Amino acid sequence: MIRLALRQFRLQGAIVVGLLAALAVTVLVTGRQLHDLYRTTVASCGSLHDCSTATTAFLKSDHFLQASLPPVVLVAPALIGVFFGAPLVAREIETGTFRLVWTQSVSRLRWLCTRLALVGLVAMAAAGILSLLVTWWFAPIDRLNLNRLSPAMFGVRGITPVGYAAFGFALGVGLGVLIRRTIPAMALTLVGFLGARLAATYWVRPVLSSPRRIVTPLTMAGANPNSGGSGTGPPGSWVLSSQTIAGNGRIVGENGGIGQNGALGLHISNGGAVSIPAVGSCPGVHLPGGREGTAGTFAQAFNACARHLHLRDILTYQPASRYWPFQWYETAIFVALALVLVGACIWWLVLRDQRPSRKARSARADVSRGEAASSVAETRGGAETPRLIGGEARVSSSTGRAAILAHRGSD
Numbered sequence: 538m539i540r541l542a543l544r545q546f547r548l549q550g551a552i553v554v555g556l557l558a559a560l561a562v563t564v565l566v567t568g569r570q571l572h573d574l575y576r577t578t579v580a581s582c583g584s585l586h587d588c589s590t591a592t593t594a595f596l597k598s599d600h601f602l603q604a605s606l607p608p609v610v611l612v613a614p615a616l617i618g619v620f621f622g623a624p625l626v627a628r629e630i631e632t633g634t635f636r637l638v639w640t641q642s643v644s645r646l647r648w649l650c651t652r653l654a655l656v657g658l659v660a661m662a663a664a665g666i667l668s669l670l671v672t673w674w675f676a677p678i679d680r681l682n683l684n685r686l687s688p689a690m691f692g693v694r695g696i697t698p699v700g701y702a703a704f705g706f707a708l709g710v711g712l713g714v715l716i717r718r719t720i721p722a723m724a725l726t727l728v729g730f731l732g733a734r735l736a737a738t739y740w741v742r743p744v745l746s747s748p749r750r751i752v753t754p755l756t757m758a759g760a761n762p763n764s765g766g767s768g769t770g771p772p773g774s775w776v777l778s779s780q781t782i783a784g785n786g787r788i789v790g791e792n793g794g795i796g797q798n799g800a801l802g803l804h805i806s807n808g809g810a811v812s813i814p815a816v817g818s819c820p821g822v823h824l825p826g827g828r829e830g831t832a833g834t835f836a837q838a839f840n841a842c843a844r845h846l847h848l849r850d851i852l853t854y855q856p857a858s859r860y861w862p863f864q865w866y867e868t869a870i871f872v873a874l875a876l877v878l879v880g881a882c883i884w885w886l887v888l889r890d891q892r893p894s895r896k897a898r899s900a901r902a903d904v905s906r907g908e909a910a911s912s913v914a915e916t917r918g919g920a921e922t923p924r925l926i927g928g929e930a931r932v933s934s935s936t937g938r939a940a941i942l943a944h945r946g947s948d
Contacts (some may be wrong), residue, residue, distance in 0.1 A: 541826065546656055549621060554661050560609070561670055567599055568674040574598060576676035592681055603678070606671050610693040613667055617660045622709020623722040626654055626886065630717045646887045653879060657706050664702035685860050686775035687718035688738050695864040700871030705730050707875035707882075714882045731875075737867060743777050745866045748853050753794070755781055755848040757803070757839040769793070773857030780818045784847030789816050793850055803839045811838045819845045 579595050582588035626649070629635040639645050672694045679685055685694060692701070708729055713722040750771065770776045781790035789795055795813060804812045805824055819842035824834060834863035855863075 546659075550659060553659070557663060557666055560667070561703050563602075564606075564670045564674050567602060568670075571599060571674065572677055575680075578682065594677065596681065602674070606674065607690070607693040610667055610671050610698055610945065613664055614698060614705040615727055616671075617664065617702050618705030618707075618709035618726045618730050619723045621656055621660050622706040623713045624658060624719050625710050625713060625724045626882070627713030627717055627719045627722045630713075631719055646883065649883060649886060653710065653882070657703065657875075657879075660702050660706045661699050664698045665696070668693070668698040683773035683857065684775075686773065686855060686857060686863070688775075691742070691860075691863070692734070692738070695861070696868050696870075697864055700868035700875075701730075701734070703875040704733065704871040706877075707878035708733075712879040714886050733871075737870070741870070742863060742867060743855065745863055746855070746859055748777055748855050751852040753850050753852070753855070754840075755835040755843045755850045757843075770852050770854035771856060773860075775855040775857075777853045777855065778851075779853075780851045782849055782851060783816060789848070803835065803842070805835075805838070811842050813839075813842055813848075816848070817846050820844060847899070 543573065574595060578591045579588070582591040599647075626635075629638070638648055644715040675694070679694075682690075684690060704725070709722065709726040712729070713719065713727050716722045716725070769779075779792050780788050781793070781795060783789050795816060805813055806812075809824040810818070811824055822838055822841045822845060825840045
């Protein structure tokens with residue numbers, strides 16, 4: 538059975554091995570150069586007192602791979618579900634080859650479990666190797682960006698691609714078993730996988746652990762009256778929301794500013810009066826230079842007006858220290874979903890069909906009742922009243938086997 542499954546999977550397996558080998562060579566060669574460049578420039582920039590220039594130059598290196606590797610990891614689990622999972626059983630049912638397989642000595646359960654285990658483990662291993670290569674390649678860059686918890690980076694690093702691959706494969710198999718058509722199962726697998734990933738990213742992951750909150754006075758961080766405030770959390774954190782509230786508790790802005798776009802919107806009249814539109818004026822704050830002030834005077838005026846209006850910034854975020862716990866939590870969730878889908882496939886394709894149908898159970902019940910009635914009649918004691926059948930009468934004895942024949946008109 539294993540040999541048959543390997544023969545049927547040899548083409549897809551060869552393609553996966555070839556693509557991984559080509560990617561591994563590219564990543565290892567360029568990644569070694571990238572790590573060496575980090576050690577010789579960024580890691581030693583402190584002694585040269587020019588870290589900003591070194592960091593900027595380093596982040597611009599290998600721009601093509603920086604842009605192309607994350608999408609590869611992002612779409613790989615979906616492609617596994619579409620091309621490995623969906624056709625696994627649906628193609629056998631659609632072409633009718635399952636009739637030959639299921640009539641052999643190998644049971645249907647063993648046939649299904651062997652294919653699921655073989656192809657599923659290969660898919661998870663391929664996703665794990667791919668994620669390992671990309672995570673290692675991006676390690677120097679991630680030390681500078683420090684934003685691994687962001688939605689754009691979290692799913693293309695670490696161990697979560699393994700869970701995504703397991704779920705995508707199981708989802709494809711489940712839809713193939715249910716629909717029994719290859720092309721519709723492939724299309725629905727892609728849609729379902731995309732929906733599950735979006736739901737996990739924006740609904741499940743933010744509440745895997747209680748987010749933290751920081752309340753700080755709203756200040757101007759930019760150099761002009763319309764620049765945004767801070768609105769940023771600790772380094773490497775994932776900011777879930779940033780709301781600006783007034784002294785009365787009313788929400789007047791978000792993203793570290795006033796309004797929806799995060800701009801501070803400081804208004805200064807010709808006479809130097811300072812106010813913040815949609816919030817209020819600040820009678821005690823005056824800008825002597827009027828609109829011709831400098832960046833420093835603008836910032837001082839805004840900060841004084843924000844203190845007068847009691848403006849505060851409420852920041853809700855997940856700290857960077859929760860990166861690996863979240864990796865394990867989300868991987869466990871997707872692996873658990875994959876196991877549930879595999880169990881549903883086994884029940885639907887194997888166990889459900891082994892249960893007798895309603896008609897079969899009814900027929901068995903009728904036969905049982907008939908046999909019981911015959912047994913009672915055969916064990917009933919004494920002779921029975923003869924029944925006239927044609928020209929003769931038959932009387933069953935206690936054994937039900939002897940028959941007495943009597944002709945009409947005889948004494």
